[in-house]
Amino acid sequence: MLIELLSAMFVLTIALTAMASVFMAGILGMRQSKQVTSATALADAQLEAYRAMTAKDIGIDLSAGTVNALDATYKNDTACANASISKTCAGNGVAATETAPTGAAPDSCAQINTWYPNTLPCTPSRTVTPSSTPASPDNGRYRIDTYVTQLAATQTQRAEKQVTVVVRDPARLSHTLVRESSLFDCSTGLAAGSTDC
């Protein structure tokens, strides 16, 4: 009798555990998707800021203090690499491949960030938290890494700046949630007669 009962309970426990795992898998999968959707919204908003700017102001803060504070996750990212000049951030440091605002009298990073306070486009790495303004869409924590690399002019195209936005989970920095990239022609927003491009 006891053996029969124990067997029945064992079988039921297995069935219950399976049922609970199915629910948990569904819920965890949906949470993961929600996190990716929020990260995409943040990356979209970040890239949109550069579309409003003039090409000369597109760049990141490369002052020594800011660059020294960047961690290995930022510097080892493939977005830092620039195949056309065979350099990577990991080997050569951020300043080797990335660019600050360039051209005739670009505005300072402090000024640019004041103009676009929601996205701080000149800041290479920042974390959005529930207390940020604006907070992340789902009130979660996200790290937004931005890379701006200068691509030299070739015989067939003008100089461009490549902006890559990578959104990561701060709790698992190796886990990239979203990566978006866009090219900006050096003629964007040029004043008449400018020799920047």
Added chain:
Amino acid sequence: MRARSEAGYTLVEMVVVMAILGFIAGGIAVINVSGSRAESRLAASFQGQTNAHLALDKLRGDVHLACSPNAQSATSVTLSLPPCNGTKLVTWCTRAVGSSYSLYRISGSSCSGGFAYADALGGGSIFSYLGPNSPAGSHATARLHIDMTVNPSPKYNGAGYRLVDDLVFRNSTR
């Protein structure tokens, strides 16, 4: 006298087994119901979030194409699309649906009919317009500022899902 091999269950044994099975079945039912509820709440909130994201992407495409907003208020914006002579107008606006708001896209300049791209918005005032070169000296293009919060089940989702973005009028002056 009954042979040992023919012995059945006594009433007490049956009652004990049924009581135990009742407990287990009750546990299964509780897990099932609470699991289903949690999953459906999460699915509703995810659906609302996805719809809002898709709506923002569609609106972004329209704003990128547009020459300028023809008319703009906190709840509605009418965009003039190419050829930019007022013959092709698209209106995005919010309308109250029960206790929340929906975001509609309509061909033309009035806020009636159209297709609801996002539902369950917490408020209807989601648009504001930033003109060219705003703030002064930035030489930024004109932008449409969006700030909308989606919350299909406020009782469970707290603050909801908030999307903030400055959509760029790529054809505007600076």
